[in-house]
Amino acid sequence: MPHTSSTPPRAPTADAIVRVRGVSKTYAGGFQALKSIDLDIRRGEIFALLGPNGAGKTTLISIICGMSNASAGTITADGHDTVRDYRAARTTIGLVPQELHTDSFETVWDTVRFSRGLFGKPTNPALIEKILKDLSLWDKKDSKILALSGGMKRRVLIAKALSHEPKILFLDEPSAGVDVELRHDMWRLVRELQRAGTTIILTTHYIEEAQDMADRIGVIRQGELILVEEKNVLMRKLGKKQLTLTLQQPMARIPDALARWPLVLGQDGATLVYTFDTQQEDTGIAALLRALAEHGIDFKDLHSSESSLEDIFVSLVHTQPSEQKAPTA
Ligand SMILES: Nc1ncnc2c1ncn2[C@@H]1O[C@H](COP(=O)(O)OP(=O)(O)OP(=O)(O)O)[C@@H](O)[C@H]1O
Numbered sequence: 001m002p003h004t005s006s007t008p009p010r011a012p013t014a015d016a017i018v019r020v021r022g023v024s025k026t027y028a029g030g031f032q033a034l035k036s037i038d039l040d041i042r043r044g045e046i047f048a049l050l051g052p053n054g055a056g057k058t059t060l061i062s063i064i065c066g067m068s069n070a071s072a073g074t075i076t077a078d079g080h081d082t083v084r085d086y087r088a089a090r091t092t093i094g095l096v097p098q099e100l101h102t103d104s105f106e107t108v109w110d111t112v113r114f115s116r117g118l119f120g121k122p123t124n125p126a127l128i129e130k131i132l133k134d135l136s137l138w139d140k141k142d143s144k145i146l147a148l149s150g151g152m153k154r155r156v157l158i159a160k161a162l163s164h165e166p167k168i169l170f171l172d173e174p175s176a177g178v179d180v181e182l183r184h185d186m187w188r189l190v191r192e193l194q195r196a197g198t199t200i201i202l203t204t205h206y207i208e209e210a211q212d213m214a215d216r217i218g219v220i221r222q223g224e225l226i227l228v229e230e231k232n233v234l235m236r237k238l239g240k241k242q243l244t245l246t247l248q249q250p251m252a253r254i255p256d257a258l259a260r261w262p263l264v265l266g267q268d269g270a271t272l273v274y275t276f277d278t279q280q281e282d283t284g285i286a287a288l289l290r291a292l293a294e295h296g297i298d299f300k301d302l303h304s305s306e307s308s309l310e311d312i313f314v315s316l317v318h319t320q321p322s323e324q325k326a327p328t329a
């Protein structure tokens with residue numbers, strides 16, 4: 001199996017619902033958007049695919065959903081090869097695309113009902129009603145799509161993606177341009193779907209959303225999957241905590257007696273910042289506070305803060321591949 005130099009080999013997952021093997025994509029014109037991606041999505045998980053604009057997220061999703069061809073590699077969705085067995089594979093998948101192109105004269109109701117029919121599923125008005133109600137679209141069921149607002153159209157796209165009861169749901173930037181209410185509706189629905197057994201793969205630029213929702217995180221940068229990790233493990237591994245002490249008396253420099261702690265003195269000399277690793281058993285804080293007391297350094301306030309997934313993400317996408325701390329999955 002091909003692997004890029006910066007990506008450690010990952011063990012295949014026993015119960016993977018999506019298996020991506022050595023997938024590359026070179027667009028006409030020669031631009032390589034994906035470089036030998038290997039990825040297993042576990043059955044029933046919420047997986048967040050993060051990456052800067054142009055990293056290749058939509059390209060990867062389009063290939064998994066069979067809307068675009070890979071230049072190399074293979075993919076299975078619930079055991080079906082997405083090329084050789086396209087129809088069976090596609091039926092297991094619901095896709096909420098990033099781009100809105102839903103301007104039709106059809107009503108919301110007909111659009112969603114028709115979408116289910118396209119996958120050869122028997123009509124199920126009760127299910128369509130539930131989906132529309134879950135997405136607060138019920139009062140719009142007789143409206144024409146082209147008369148809806150952008151956020152309402154996005155709700156319709158979600159309803160369409162759910163209409164054939166897919167086992168795997170892709171949400172490509174579902175939060176882009178939607179209001180707080182829809183976001184709440186959507187995330188409530190996503191959790192409900194997960195409880196019912198659906199596997200969810202989402203991309204988002206709202207990293208706090210991934211932090212709240214995802215079981216695992218994948219980071220893609222310039223067409224390479226640079227990291228795949230359990231969210232909690234990732235935050236423990238790469239997360240940092242900071243303790244900030246506001247001093248009673250500003251100091252010009254850090255006393256030699258405190259040299260064993262990696263302290264940073266604030267610009268005005270009035271704050272001392274101690275950054276420590278959340279993985280360490282002994283954070284060194286107790287000893288630091290004792291040393292401060294011994295040397296008569298008083299402080300009037302102390303507070304600690306923890307890095308967010310956003311901090312971790314920013315540091316990941318801005319380091320060079322050679323500097324990458326490559327956590328093993
Ligand atoms: N049809 C195409 N032809 C040529 N290049 C393309 C095509 N579609 C996408 N690309 C290029 O491939 C790269 C990856 O694009 P992609 O849309 O997958 O990124 P993304 O990670 O989804 O970004 P965003 O966060 O902006 O949605 C970009 O450099 C893009 O310009």
Ligand SMILES: [Mg+2]
Binds near residue numbers: 057058059172
């Ligand atoms: Mg995209």
